Amino acid sequence: MSKPKVAFFDFASCEGCQLQIANLEEEILDLIQLVDVVSFREVMKEHAETYDIAFIEGSVMRPMDEERIKEIRKHAKILVALGACATIGGVNKIRNQWDVENVKKDVYGDAKIKGNKYFDVFPTKSVDEVVKVDFYIHGCPINRDEFKKVVVSLIMGKTPEIPTYPVCVECKKNENVCLFEQGKFCLGPITRAGCNAICPTNGSPCDGCRGILDKPQVECVQEVLDRYNLTYEDMKNRCIIYNYTKEEC
């Protein structure tokens, strides 16, 4: 049986999610037993136009990105959004609070950028705002183990499981004292789990990098917040780094 051909593509991103995969080191050898990596700019020179599974890192910021990602979608049987920039727009969506033309004026001043397609930007979009996404690997950066699990599921023709419960569940399993008790504000109650609550377990509040739950339990969250004289609106207003537009809250 031939191995599925896999390609990685980057859009607006820090490339940290691809780096997580490159950092699989000797486990890469296991991975290439299962798949044929035909394009991965961060680690190899070769590039092929034919692939079965496309992993997309980064957000869509320009018309030229839109054209490129639509072309990739046409070629790929399965398209996977890789990391917060791709799955939810991530840190790149912070820019959407300002008018793009004013941002360009502030950043580039009088430099001649008009008509240059590289500077022709629009408000940041996550990948699924442009093309159909089949599967998501959340996080900033992604978790390597989760990436491996998703690849194995795809090869076996299964749907990769993504938790539908909040980070608080994992945090409680880790027997942490809630950070609200320490006067810190944590987005764990409304954020999709899957990271084993790594931030609160290490004393830092969750910033929501895995995105807001599809169905946040607003009433339950409000009950928790009541104990600390906080409101759900306060929680939404803390969605600053990864979920700036708060569409899902």
Ligand code: SF4
């Ligand atoms: S999700 Fe985070 S680590 Fe991944 S590319 Fe975007 S900014 Fe970098």
Ligand code: SF4
């Ligand atoms: S709010 Fe944060 S610290 Fe508290 S239980 Fe939930 S994830 Fe843990």
Ligand code: SF4
């Ligand atoms: S705890 Fe929150 S911010 Fe930290 S990795 Fe998990 S989802 Fe991301």
